[in-house]
Amino acid sequence: MKFSNTVAALATAGLATAHGHGHAHHHKRATETETVNTGPVEYSFVVLDPSKSGAPEAISINEACQGLADHKFEWLDTAVAAACSSSSTATPTSTSTPAPTSTIAPAILQETLAAITPSSSSSTVEPTSSTSSATAAATSSSSSSSSSGATGLTAEFPDGEIDCGSFPSEYGAVALDYLGLGGYSGIQYVTLVDDLVSDIVTAVTGDECHSGAMCSYACPPGYQKSQWPDTQGATGQSVGGLECKGGKLYLTNPGHKQLCIEGVGGVHVKNQMSSDVAVCRTDYPGTESETVPLSAVSGATHPLTCPDGDTYYNWKGKSTSAQYYVNPKGVSAEKGCQWGDGSEPIGNWAPLNxxxxxxxYGKFLSIFPNTPTTTKKLDFNVKLVGDNLSDECRYEGGTFYDSKGAISGNSGCTVGVTSGDAYYVFYE
Incomplete structure (x- = not known):
């Protein structure tokens, strides 16, 4: 019987100062513009075997590319064929009898970084009850100056009624006042040419959301922003948030009336240490700076937002995932979840992603180093545990491990989750 194995290629963008997709953003610095360039794209692969109900199994790029060369696999489509064509590790070999043809799925997660494997423990971790202050604030009812009578996360946002300088907290968004952007997680001043964004300048502390700007915002843990325009960067830059026109805020994705929408759920952070940890999501689509905060409180379990790749933002037709930066223990979210200068291993210089x-096919979870930005090691350990993980994956003592032991090249690990809950466990 012929089975058609599917291999998912997870595209990895390694950046010097941020993450991205081979494009550049401009970050405004007083009177000059600085271009932040991205690094090379890497890939990791997961086998999806129909005979095992599609249960994912991580394999190396060598195994994937050699399997293609030996005709054991074939691309579901050719979206990321460059993953192997650019690799010198796999060369075709001749076989007298071709192996059964399988199928390789292309870059299903365009934003998931590095190859990864599951936790050292496959035991199920029961969640503990934890509600962050940000979640409580966002879900509580509050009075509104608009005609909508906003009630937090469930409130429909009224186009053209709210001033651009008034942060829409009463609609579920979480104000990040410490960034100095009027509560917004990022602001992009965009230039449109022929229905494409030809130029993007990213605001810095002290700038404002005003006409001509895309004004992005954070949501509580477990939620993500719902707004981004169809019009994206001409060279692949991402743009996201509410649009400021004529001094008022407007939806850019009117199919979603609420500003914050839930992810698929089932992914958590469990902090078993005595110190809090700042876990920072990239503002994506948008500035792609790691400004969306989660304060993983000591002894608590928190939801980690997992976007649905089939329905959330697509980059050039490819599904995307979420990327998080893990700061050293004891660093506050206010300090760790913003652009850094490299003087400390925090923010975009944090050691771990x-x-x-x-x-x-299910969830794909990874742990990987923040290279080539930094070679610093995190001052605690991280492991993946859960109900149904395809392998082990842990970061311990600065080294990555899967079920076979230490991972060659220390490049990180990835696991698939077909059902149940999974937990990133922080421990010493």
């Missing part, structure tokens, strides 16, 4: 995504 998490990749979280979902497709029809």
């Amino acid at each position: 998490l990749g979280v995504g979902y497709t029809k």
